[in-house]
Amino acid sequence: MSRKEKKKQVAAIKGTKDILPLEARKWQQVETLIKAYCERYGYREIRTPVFESTELFQKGTGETSDIVMKEMYSFVDKGGRSLTLRPEYTPSIVRAIIEHRLYLQPQPMRYYYIGPMFRYDKPQKGRYRQFHQLDIEVFGEKDAAVDAEIVEMASGLLSQLKVKGTDILVNSVGCRKCRPGYHKELRHQAELARDSLCSDCQRKMSTNPLRIFDCKEESCREISQGFPKITDFLCRECDEHFKNFRSYLDLYGLKHKVEPRLVRGLDYYTKTTFEIVSTELGAQDAILGGGRYDDMIKDFGGPDVCGIGFALGVERLLSLVPQKKEPENIVYLVCLGEEAKKEGMLLAQYLHKENIECLLEYKSRNLSKQMSRANKIGATWVLIIGEDEIKKKRFQLKNMASGEQKEVAREKALNIIRGNI
RNA sequence: GUGAGCGUAGCUCAACAGGUUAGAGCACCGGAUUGUGGAUCCGGAGGUUGGGGGUUCGAAACCCCUCGUUCACCCCA
Structure with a gap:
């Protein structure tokens, strides 16, 4: 691809837009x-x-x-x-x-x-x-x-x-x-006032005389006030x-x-x-x-x-409806090491089956980084999986809003996430 | 289809009256911080100034064309 071609981006068609x-x-x-x-x-x-x-x-x-x-x-x-x-x-x-x-x-x-x-x-x-x-x-x-x-x-x-x-x-x-009777009468009235109407309205006379009522010209408005109304016909x-x-x-x-x-x-x-x-x-x-x-x-x-x-x-x-914020309940799985990742994959599978929205970090970043990421995506909960947790089959469940954290087995975690406890 | 305004980083905007290497905030990435996020500090990446042509020693800026966008006319939801 040449430089010039590269510059030319394919864009959405005029008058259309993406809904992000x-x-x-x-x-x-x-x-x-x-x-x-x-x-x-x-x-x-x-x-x-x-x-x-x-x-x-x-x-x-x-x-x-x-x-x-x-x-x-x-x-x-x-x-x-x-x-x-x-x-x-x-x-x-x-x-x-x-x-x-x-x-x-x-x-x-x-x-x-x-x-x-x-x-x-x-x-x-x-x-x-x-x-x-x-x-x-x-x-x-x-x-x-x-x-x-x-x-x-x-x-x-x-x-x-x-x-x-x-x-x-x-x-x-x-x-x-x-309707035909009305249109005929309206055209007739407009014809009588033709010279006082703006050029736009003169054109409307033949195309759609009703639109004369919509004219923004002061003089046309005054004149059209006197025109017959459909409701009288x-x-x-x-x-x-x-x-x-x-x-x-x-x-x-x-x-x-x-x-x-x-x-x-x-x-x-x-x-x-x-x-x-x-x-x-x-x-x-x-x-x-x-x-x-x-x-x-x-x-x-x-x-x-x-x-x-x-x-x-x-x-x-x-454009007239205010955006409503819906409460979310997202769980973010933080995994420390390859073994923890595997444990996390199984935990995510378990939570998904239980209808919980949950995401797993695949990159091996340090804990601090992963927590930061959890914060950014707006996670409600973080489940931390490390070597100790794998051995004990108990995980650190942290509530991101309150900062509270406790060590629990996955069933208990599910109950807490669901708000049952 | 007609008219007017506007196009600078992903976003919001700077850059006196045409003058060095086009800046800032937010966002992004990394570090300070190898098992604890938000705050702060430090660093990084990101632009042929929508595109093309012209004027000029020199153009983001001025002129022409073009495309896009916004608003209005028209029409409609």
Whole structure:
């Protein structure tokens, strides 16, 4: 290898990152808690492949969505198939439900999953190219009570994780009956005010007029205040659903803000949409977001089964969760000499079988060095094995925190380590 | 995709206004200390200053390109 080649290191791909042991511990804690929490609400895990046919997302996520238009990791495999690393989870679940006829199970069905998603986006705070989502979905329940239930569930999960300072935003985007009328009216109003809008908003008029509500320009904000709101255009069914949804949120005591400009960038939503945001996340402030999608299964050729769910950004969540220190119980075996090492190997085998975390020093260092090492790795206990100990079959067990030390046989040591004595 | 800021040791940062051999703390390794850790003291290793080109007697510093990173726009989890 030449000098030049040596310099060029292979690095993690832009927008991806390694999760090192200290942080991985936090992931494990949070994931364990999340899974138990979901199961308590009757959710069951469903795992689907990380890649699917590109067509699935084109149809499911929507041809006009930014995700499909410019953010997908798509590639052609050796068999000539166009595949895509999933940018979101919902289409995969819907595909699995239809493929395995899961809709024949008693409804509503509740599923959850935690795993990596992929979007070719420019990275910034709270946004990565490989990121993780907790995805939960409920199928086959039209009642607005279930809309409220999943918001309550999401909110409860956050408080269980001690995440503070969050706001619940809700909206209804109507359905295929009422939405076209609204869009038409909104475009019309925007057209009338065209000259007073910024160039950005003029562009949004044709692409997604709803985003005009998000403009940061003072003048645009003032103008959009006067624009019609989707909630004034809801058909009777959607309006009733939204009212029920909100009254159930009140029942749960969940403060929420109706945000008529809350628009999910995904094309498939109907009726309820919601987000939980935190001001501590920066520009990407949504911890989770989701909504109802009553037409998707039908659109994929399945039966008329409605769906609702949300996706939670795990990285964003973790940035708000304080690291919890868990008590550890690590035993470090200090061996003095070759014979002691062999004795130590057997002792380690014994302790491992008894479900004790224990490490053995293989380098023949002096006692002082080995103690120092035990201290560094955070050992709770040190077992010292030397010539005397081998003869007597009794070892020096030292508690590193208190400094207390006594000579014990291995069974006794086990009991002390376990806290039984 | 657009814009702005930043790239110096494993980490956090120094190095006046371009001037000798690029420094410090933490971390790492060794010693003081051959059967007792943490503290202290002493020592060691670790860098072509992200990469490439240019300006200059001389570049970590100035200019250009490139890559990476951070933040914002956009969009979203």
